Amino acid sequence: MQNMNIKDIAKIAGVAPSTVSRVLNNRSDVSEKTRGKILNIMEQYNYIPNNSARNLKIIDSNTIGVLVKGIYNPFFSRIIQSIEEKIAEQGYSMTLNYNYNDSNDIDTAIQLIKEKKLEGLVCLGGNFEHLDEQQIKSLNVPIVIASANIIDQKNKSMVSSVTIDNEKAAFEAVDYLCNLGHTQIGLITTGIADRSIGRLRIQGYKKALKKHNIRIDENLMEIGEYTFESGYEAMEHLLDKNLEITAVFATSDIMAIGAAKAALSRGLSIPEKISIIGFDGIEYTNYFHPALTTMRQPQEEIGYKSIEILFGLLKEEKKHQHVILKTELIQRKSCKRIKRITSY
């Protein structure tokens, strides 16, 4: 039969559609006999309910959405895992969606909320600078932005956020290198695209240099994309310029790996000839050889905290919060103390 629906099942079972709906939703107010009969028929005809119809009608979806910016980001995947756990603990379902094109993040978010009648949403990454107060408020669904800056002060009353202090974290990473004796420190970062975060990390880099009275040299700064290849190329450029760099700070692990590979490919051993520090703390870095030192973002905690805040807003009607989580320097094998500039 072409696309069975609830009415067809009802007819075959000799009951009303509403009864079929009840067994579909596992309601208790159906006799076991009727339930059994209907379940059998559904099985027999391979009936699969239409979610669009359900979403349209439903009020309490009992589900929380997770909207991820981009596709394929190992950094987010750990966060997602911890989010899913926590959502399940609350007896809710999670629906995972990727915003892989460059459409407006907030519009996509609202669309999703409406379409699936979500009771809450956490956004991983994305741009949420421009929020329409009217729109967000009238939606009446709590939104938590994780791992993306919301900048505008007035946004703070509309959504919650869970972030790290990007500037401080970058500062600490570079400060660490300086304390190891490095003075010629390259920066490999992403560009204008992720304005807020990228800029903050660059700020941190500069601040650390200033603290150590090191001159900021634009030549030492390479701007690329969030890919291995881009990190690789950035390192090549840096090395080609012959600036006698002894260390590099990459603002993402993916780029750090690319950079490290470029150095190793030239026969520059890590950390003997060049020190490298990454950012994010993705699993990859631990399996690179040598294992990469990195400024770790607390991925699980970002997930947990987001959900904690979300359910606080949902069930206890708390106010929006803006939590800043601590990063942690994971010292591994890619950074070395130096006395003076090693020439190579």
Next chain:
Amino acid sequence: MQNMNIKDIAKIAGVAPSTVSRVLNNRSDVSEKTRGKILNIMEQYNYIPNNSARNLKIIDSNTIGVLVKGIYNPFFSRIIQSIEEKIAEQGYSMTLNYNYNDSNDIDTAIQLIKEKKLEGLVCLGGNFEHLDEQQIKSLNVPIVIASANIIDQKNKSMVSSVTIDNEKAAFEAVDYLCNLGHTQIGLITTGIADRSIGRLRIQGYKKALKKHNIRIDENLMEIGEYTFESGYEAMEHLLDKNLEITAVFATSDIMAIGAAKAALSRGLSIPEKISIIGFDGIEYTNYFHPALTTMRQPQEEIGYKSIEILFGLLKEEKKHQHVILKTELIQRKSCKRIKRITSY
């Protein structure tokens, strides 16, 4: 206003809902004046249409679904990119969905088709052994299974598939190692979970050994999961057993990287002390140091071909096809020719 709908917009604009719907769908049969007015109002009120309602009613969604098994798989991400390109070329939209829990893949697929009124679906990975002919046929939506074996002969008339010859590819990888002089070759693979594919690759491994008159030793075979960590541990086990292995074949790059890291961590250099070959051809292998030799699956081609077949089924009503694509041995820096067993 709480959740505007098409009726509200219509009322404000002083037109009928159907007219609003027309501008929403970019139909040409609306006067520019009316269109402008409605567009303005939508903008002003931040109107966002409800997709569930749309999906429910619509017949030609003009969209192709992509259902990905699992979450976060770098191997699939390249395929997805090429799929998206090709779908766009055809003037269709793509909707990307992840089946991250362990629910039945074919049910999830059908649910998705119904919910979003998809005109075609490509599934990346998953288990499609048990297909209900009735159900698939009545659906009347072409399905292409990529990178997953469908085994059952009778399934071949219901869905198309794009795969590689897993046994042959594994055979060639191991044959390559044998030809380099290796005889003690470890196998690191995934287990019972991905029955079809895992088993086929193990078969290939065994066949290659047989061809070279090498005894198959269960001790040389480690079964784990698709993670770095699992590859790492498998290698540790292998090494602990002191079997004088000189090479390892890992049935996925992720595991190969874990394995390589384990070897390097013990001070066993690659390829001098141990050769490693992976499978899949993900980008990371090229950035590992030393760059890993791997049996590459043609990721872009898997994507292209899937879409080509899909539109063949959709527009030209062709029959279901089962394409087997060629893999390619990418020789890099992790395998070495040996004369005799190197002791370590």
Next chain:
DNA sequence: CTGAAAGCGCTTACAG
């Protein structure tokens, strides 16, 4: 425990 009816927010012939 079960059924009849209304309605979720759209789209789509049909008529004008």
Next chain:
DNA sequence: CTGAAAGCGCTTACAG
């Protein structure tokens, strides 16, 4: 070019 009406496949009070 525009509107009135039917209906997509469900769920949910309401009544019994």
